[in-house]
Amino acid sequence: MKTKKPNATQIWKQLEDHLVPRLRLSITDRAVYSHLLRHSRLEGRARLRFSMAWLARGARLSTNPARWAVRRLIAHGALRLVERGKAGHVVEVRLPSEIRACRPRRTARRAARPLPRGIDFELDFLKTRALRHAIHVRERGRCFYCLRRLTPLIRCLDHVVPRVSFGSNSYRNLVSCCLHCNSHKRDRPAVGFLCWLYRERRLTAVELAARLRALDALASGKLPPPLPATTNALPSKSRPPLHCINPVPC
Numbered sequence: 001m002k003t004k005k006p007n008a009t010q011i012w013k014q015l016e017d018h019l020v021p022r023l024r025l026s027i028t029d030r031a032v033y034s035h036l037l038r039h040s041r042l043e044g045r046a047r048l049r050f051s052m053a054w055l056a057r058g059a060r061l062s063t064n065p066a067r068w069a070v071r072r073l074i075a076h077g078a079l080r081l082v083e084r085g086k087a088g089h090v091v092e093v094r095l096p097s098e099i100r101a102c103r104p105r106r107t108a109r110r111a112a113r114p115l116p117r118g119i120d121f122e123l124d125f126l127k128t129r130a131l132r133h134a135i136h137v138r139e140r141g142r143c144f145y146c147l148r149r150l151t152p153l154i155r156c157l158d159h160v161v162p163r164v165s166f167g168s169n170s171y172r173n174l175v176s177c178c179l180h181c182n183s184h185k186r187d188r189p190a191v192g193f194l195c196w197l198y199r200e201r202r203l204t205a206v207e208l209a210a211r212l213r214a215l216d217a218l219a220s221g222k223l224p225p226p227l228p229a230t231t232n233a234l235p236s237k238s239r240p241p242l243h244c245i246n247p248v249p250c
């Protein structure tokens with residue numbers, strides 16, 4: 001079965017940034033999946049017939065670890081077993097974007113929190129101290145990106161979509177984060193920055209998956225901050241720490 005050859009660069013990024021952390025693939029699983037992907041989808045074929053000896057040799061593994069990895073990948077939905085017999089296995093190899101666990105999730109439960117009526121949530125959350133504070137309160141004293149515990153001295157607000165990319169001051173685009181993350185993220189996209197934190201081992205795979213879900217929830221308006229009763233009456237008094245490179249007041 002011939003399919004259109006996919007974009008290998010895109011697939012490699014999806015594999016590294018989403019599939020491996022979300023499915024918590026081991027090195028063996030990665031090697032097996034990559035080898036099968038290389039000889040199927042990257043050649044424009046959805047299905048692949050192979051023997052376990054061929055797979056083990058190609059992935060530089062012993063036969064049993066290769067077999068167990070295939071079973072795990074089938075259980076994860078990364079492979080679909082079509083046939084197994086004396087002539088070998090026939091599997092359909094799924095691209096990372098075709099695997100359910102790898103797709104962006106909608107955080108339905110958190111999303112279910114209804115927005116209070118009578119409050120304009122699309123207002124400028126940098127406008128007053130109370131509104132800025134509400135964003136910090138929503139993150140519960142943790143950096144949105146690296147989950148580090150925050151104090152007023154090391155926290156600031158960050159635009160998830162940078163202002164240079166026309167990111168707004170809505171609660172959907174502002175997060176409370178540590179100065180370290182703020183200075184390293186700069187104008188990078190948030191997904192790329194979170195993946196960088198994972199590669200730097202400052203986030204575990206589980207934490208990365210949770211942060212990506214939180215990012216989806218934020219963008220879709222599912223994380224409204226707890227607003228004070230009089231949001232527009234409070235004056236703006238606070239200033240950012242002197243060492244904060246972000247001009248956004250904290």
Ligand SMILES: [Zn+2]
Binds near residue numbers: 143177178181
């Ligand atoms: Zn941080």
